[in-house]
Amino acid sequence: MINLANRVQTLTPSTTLAITAKANELKAQGIDVIGLGAGEPDYNTPANILEAAYQSMLEGKTKYTPAGGLPALKEAIINKLQRDQQLNYSPKEVMVGIGAKHVLYTLFQVLLNEGDEVIIPIPYWVSYPEQVKLAQGVPVYIETTASQEYKISPQQLRESITDRTRAIILNTPSNPTGMIYSKKELEALAEICREFDILIVSDEIYEKLIYGDVKHTSIATLSEDARNRTILVNGVSKSHSMTGWRIGYAAGEASLIKAMTDLASHSTSNPVTTSQYAAIEAYNGPQDAVKEMRQAFEERLNVIFPKVQGIPGFTVLRPQGAFYLLPDVSEAAEKTGYSSVDDFATALLTEANVAVIPGSGFGAPSTIRLSYATSLDTLTEAVKRIHQFVTSKW
Numbered sequence: 001m002i003n004l005a006n007r008v009q010t011l012t013p014s015t016t017l018a019i020t021a022k023a024n025e026l027k028a029q030g031i032d033v034i035g036l037g038a039g040e041p042d043y044n045t046p047a048n049i050l051e052a053a054y055q056s057m058l059e060g061k062t063k064y065t066p067a068g069g070l071p072a073l074k075e076a077i078i079n080k081l082q083r084d085q086q087l088n089y090s091p092k093e094v095m096v097g098i099g100a101k102h103v104l105y106t107l108f109q110v111l112l113n114e115g116d117e118v119i120i121p122i123p124y125w126v127s128y129p130e131q132v133k134l135a136q137g138v139p140v141y142i143e144t145t146a147s148q149e150y151k152i153s154p155q156q157l158r159e160s161i162t163d164r165t166r167a168i169i170l171n172t173p174s175n176p177t178g179m180i181y182s183k184k185e186l187e188a189l190a191e192i193c194r195e196f197d198i199l200i201v202s203d204e205i206y207e208k209l210i211y212g213d214v215k216h217t218s219i220a221t222l223s224e225d226a227r228n229r230t231i232l233v234n235g236v237s238k239s240h241s242m243t244g245w246r247i248g249y250a251a252g253e254a255s256l257i258k259a260m261t262d263l264a265s266h267s268t269s270n271p272v273t274t275s276q277y278a279a280i281e282a283y284n285g286p287q288d289a290v291k292e293m294r295q296a297f298e299e300r301l302n303v304i305f306p307k308v309q310g311i312p313g314f315t316v317l318r319p320q321g322a323f324y325l326l327p328d329v330s331e332a333a334e335k336t337g338y339s340s341v342d343d344f345a346t347a348l349l350t351e352a353n354v355a356v357i358p359g360s361g362f363g364a365p366s367t368i369r370l371s372y373a374t375s376l377d378t379l380t381e382a383v384k385r386i387h388q389f390v391t392s393k394w
């Protein structure tokens with residue numbers, strides 16, 4: 001047994017990936033498991049993007065690139081931010097990394113000193129607290145409830161600020177809640193961040209997946225001050241069904257971007273070259289596939305939401321974005337004889353053969369997360385199984 005570094009002693013593996021691995025294990029044994037754990041669109045990457053990647057390889061563009069991304073990709077991102085959000089950035093204010101996940105990791109590494117606090121609303125995306133801790137930072141959580149649509153209030157933000165607060169992470173649309181902060185809500189939060197001089201990490205990876213008549217607002221668009229204190233994080237994974245290509249980016253203050261790029265130059269060298277060419281096409285090429293996928297997710301949501309709502313002991317908010325449902329299932333777990341929602345989720349996998357992610361990984365232990373990034377038939381069958389499982393044990 002090798003003695004590991006202190007920094008990894010409390011590191012927990014990603015729950016999302018762990019459940020997916022368990023489900024795959026059961027599948028390999030021939031068991032008909034339905035996976036609702038996935039955090040990725042079920043579509044293939046659009047053909048024009050595949051074609052651009054292939055062409056770039058044929059043209060010999062298979063070498064190292066600048067650490068922070070190809071100039072042409074930075075330009076495509078800058079144009080995208082201008083087109084979609086009327087935000088202006090220069091190439092020095094943009095850094096491309098190995099997916100939004102690694103961009104965030106790099107950000108916390110260059111931002112935090114030991115003991116620096118980062119405010120993280122609950123429920124959170126699994127990697128935020130771990131990434132903050134790996135950078136010797138301290139996650140400071142804000143609890144939210146379904147009645148406040150899992151969004152923090154200005155009052156809560158104020159109360160959680162100390163003289164060690166460096167940043168707050170806002171994820172809108174949110175994984176796992178699917179909730180979206182309105183412009184007005186963001187204005188109130190941005191004002192407090194200005195007052196206390198706090199940086200805003202704005203994770204907008206689900207920006208393109210929004211339903212109904214809600215709108216996505218980037219907090220960086222609210223004022224010059226908000227723009228300057230925001231590090232906007234996004235990428236092609238969810239919008240263009242490109243999870244495996246690993247391209248994400250940060251846009252923000254130049255000195256921070258430079259530090260992130262310098263760190264990348266020693267850790268990754270550069271994001272995969274072929275993926276960068278693919279991402280250039282993703283941003284510069286036609287966006288029809290993005291719209292079609294969004295439309296398909298909304299149709300699935302419309303079908304699946306009432307069915308999940310109808311499962312006894314499930315209480316669920318209708319999500320406004322992303323592709324997850326986060327029902328509170330504490331009543332169902334209790335009535336079916338499980339002492340925790342984690343145990344209930346395990347039983348769903350082993351007995352009903354439906355893989356869901358227990359909400360404990362998101363700091364919300366009374367919930368489970370169901371991904372609807374899968375076909376309608378599969379979803380319908382999965383929800384039928386869960387329904388039957390609950391009623392048979394009730």
Ligand code: PLP
Pocket residue numbers: 039098099100101102125171174175203205234235236237243246247248
């Ligand atoms: N942020 C959130 C909220 C996510 O759900 C994910 C992926 O699941 C990411 C960031 C990371 O995306 P990627 O690293 O694929 O760009």
